[in-house]
Every structure is written in structure tokens, then in C-alpha cells.
Amino acid sequence: MSDQKKVNRRDFIYTASTVVGVVGVGAAAWPLIDQMNPDASVKALATTEVDVSLVQPGQSITVLWRGKPVFIKRRTENEITEAKAVSLTELKHPEKDEDRASNPEWLVMLGVCTHLGCVPLADKGDYNGWFCPCHGSHYDTSGRIRKGPAPTNLEIPKYEFVNSNTIKIG
Template sequence: MADTAAAAQAGSGDTRRDFLYLAAGAMGAVGAGAVVWPLIASMNPSAEVLALASTEVDLGPVVEGQRITVTWRGNPVFIDHRTADQISEAEAVALDDLPDAETDEARVQKTEWLVVIGVCTHLGCVPLGQKTGQNRGEFGGWFCPCHGSHYDTSGRIRKGPAPLNLPVPPYEFTTDTTIVIG
């Protein structure tokens, strides 16, 4: 009988040790999760960044021929309510004349509205031409005075050191007069 009791106690010790190993491992995993979770959560974008992820713009008050500037993700976005003359001029340009060949049709969703990020693709300056009376360059679009880049009424580079057209941000028309950028 003594041998039976000793065998039972030996078996219960192994079971108790296994339980302690499992409990300690589980507590270690919970502790590691408690440390790692806030670290990972701190890498998520802040509320300020998420708020800048998209910008809604009411185009209703913008009259034909007027340009406005809005901010999206910290960058100026130029919105141009183009006239019929500006549209026909932009559509008539031969692609062979463009350093960064892109049709006007590919750059707009509605021909009367041009939406581009207002940062020169040469060195990141903000081109002139948004305000009335500013130099709009030789092609009636925008002019970057830092190194002489000239953009046309479709935001395409026509002359100067800038290698690319003014970029078109992702945007969509939610109504006839409202767009959401981003």
C-alpha cells in the first residue's frame, strides 16, 4: 500500500509542476501582450493625421475663371474652374510638345474643373498663378519663379527644369458641386 501512495504522490507532483509551467507561461504571454499592445498602438496615425486624410470642398461659390487653394495632407491643392478657352487650349496641345506627355482628358474628371497638387515637381516650391495678377507663365497655367518652370492650363510642364506635371490627387465628385480629395 505504501508503494501505491508513493506512486500517487509522484504522479500528482508532475501534474502540479506542469500546471505551474502552463500558468507561468500564460502570465508571461499576457504580460508581454500588455507591454507590446501600447507600443503598436502608438504607431497608428493620430487623430490629426486621420482628419487630414480627406478634404471636402464645395465648388458652388467658385465662378468660372476663378482659382482656389485648399490644403490636403499639408499640401496646397489648386482647384481651377476653367473657362471654355482654357479647356480648348489645353485639349489642343500636341503630346509631342510635352516633356511629360499626358492628355488633358486624363487629368480631369469634369473638363471645367482642374484639381492638382500645387507643388512644383522640380524642387517642391509652390508655383505662382493662383491669385489674380500673379505671373501665370508663358502658357497661362502656373509659373515657378525659383527656376523658371512653366505649367499650362492643365498643370502640365511645358518649359523649365521640372521633370513632371503637377500631380493630380485622388478625388471624386460626390455631388455636381462637391468634391472629396483623398
Template sequence: MSDKKPKKRRDFLFTATTAVGAVGAAAVVWPMVDQMNPDASVKALASTEVDISSVQPGNTITVLWRGKPVFIRRRTQEEIDEARSVKMEELIHPEKDEDRAKNPEWLVMIGVCTHLGCVPLNDKGDYNGWFCPCHGSHYDTSGRIRKGPAPWNMEVPKYEFVNANTIKIG
């Protein structure tokens, strides 16, 4: 005697119904999951390329990225030396200048005060960097908080040099 049960029509119908139900469920769920992906306009804002060929040493340009100002400063050798000579013990949020600037000549950072989100003023303050007039935070030539209520340095976004004249942010 064989232990195998003969295939019945009921088994086939059960398998076919399950398969059709699974395909139907996937067809219903897929659009719901897919609609959670960002649309093309959001993806376009994810990165931006900036032409820096006209920026002279000692000057800063401000560009918008993801709705936030980004400061791109072409630093002079004096500013670089000043930023690198600071002792870590003097900093509220210790961070080396070398870790903040991929190329010492160029400083790229999100231009938002880390205290309450104001936009600091360029070439102001006690450290020749940025000054936030809202609550009195002073940043140095590397965008590090030196004095005032801000708890952290200004954020450095992900960026890369596409070529000698272009920076891609994001």
C-alpha cells in the same frame, strides 16, 4: 503497458506560466504598437471637403490640404480644348488631360512646383496656366510641365465629387 505519461503538476505549472507570460507580453507590446497610429488631428487632415459652388469658369481657388496648397480651377471650354489638343510628343512628362481631370471642367492639383517645391503663380507663363518664378517652370492649363527645369507635371491628388457643389480631397 501504456505509453502515456500521467499529467504532472509541473506540466500544469509550465503551461500556466507560459500562458500568463504571453498575455503579459501582449499587454506590454500593445500600447507601444498602438501609439504609432496617427492621432485624431492627423486623421482630420487626411481629407477635406471644399465648396466649389462660387467658383466661376476661368477662376482658381487655393485650399490647404496636409499643409500644401491645392489649386482647384474651373476651366473654360477654351482651356479644356487647348489642354486636349496638345501632342504627347511636345510634353516633358507625357500625360493626357483626360487622365488628369475626372470632370473636364474641374482641374484639381497640388500647387507645388515639381522642381524645388515653390508655389507657382496662376494665369501666368507661356502656356496660360501656371508659372513658377523661382526657377522658370511653365505649366499649361492642365498643370503639365511644358518648359523649364521641373521634371514632372504638378501632382493630382486623390479626389472625388461628393455632389455638384463639393469636392472631397484625400
């Protein structure tokens, strides 16, 4: 009977030692894992709110979000009509204007050329949209690639209208 007690006592010591060891490793690893989370300054850059109350039809503004330019354009009726009239068969990267602008009056997109990351110029090019002078990519009034080496349309970030004068990007 005393042999049976020694075995049980030994099993308990092994189990208790294992549990203490696992808890110790977890306690030592937690700070190392937790430090990989983004700090407060990075979290603050995750979204930005932009007041667009002073932007008139036909005008565009550029804001920074996550270190990248974002073009916000208040389009005129002619620009909206022109963008909607484009046949998808004419486009290198087919996307409807309605899918790119939730509110047709406002177009919000990253101002980074999809060819090599240059910043296109507004109201330039063959399609009265954006033109990247570095390699000659032409974008239309919906930010869709129409001509040049860029493979895809200008990217649309996640955004929402907080109210009629404020757009939240991110």
C-alpha cells in the same frame, strides 16, 4: 506512476507560465503599439470638402489640404480645348488631359512644383497655366510640365465630387 505525474505536472506549470508571460508581454506592448496610430486631429485633416459654387469659369482658388496648397481651377472651353490639343510627344511627362481631370471643367491638383517644392503662380508662364518663378518651370492649363527643370507634372490628389458644388479632397 508518481514519476509520470510529476512530469505531467511540471509540463503544465511550464506551459501555464509561458502563456501568462506571453499575455503579459502583449498587454504591456499594446499601449506602445496603439500610440503609433494617428490622433483625431490628423484623421480630421485626411479629407477636406470645398464649396466651389462661387468659382466662375476661368477662375481658380487655392485651399489647404494636409498643409499643402491645392489649386482648384474651373477651366473655360478654350482652356479645355487647348489642353486636349497638346500632342503627348511634346510633353516631358506625357499624360492626357482626360487622365488628369475627371470632369474636364474642373482641374484639381497640388500646388507644389515638382522641382523643389515651390508654389507656382496661376495664369502665368508661356502656356497660360502655372509658372514657378524660383527656377522657371512652366506648366500648361492641365498642370503638365512644358518647360523648365521640373521633372514631372503637378500632382493630382485623390478627389471626388460630392455634389455639383462640393469637391472632397483626400
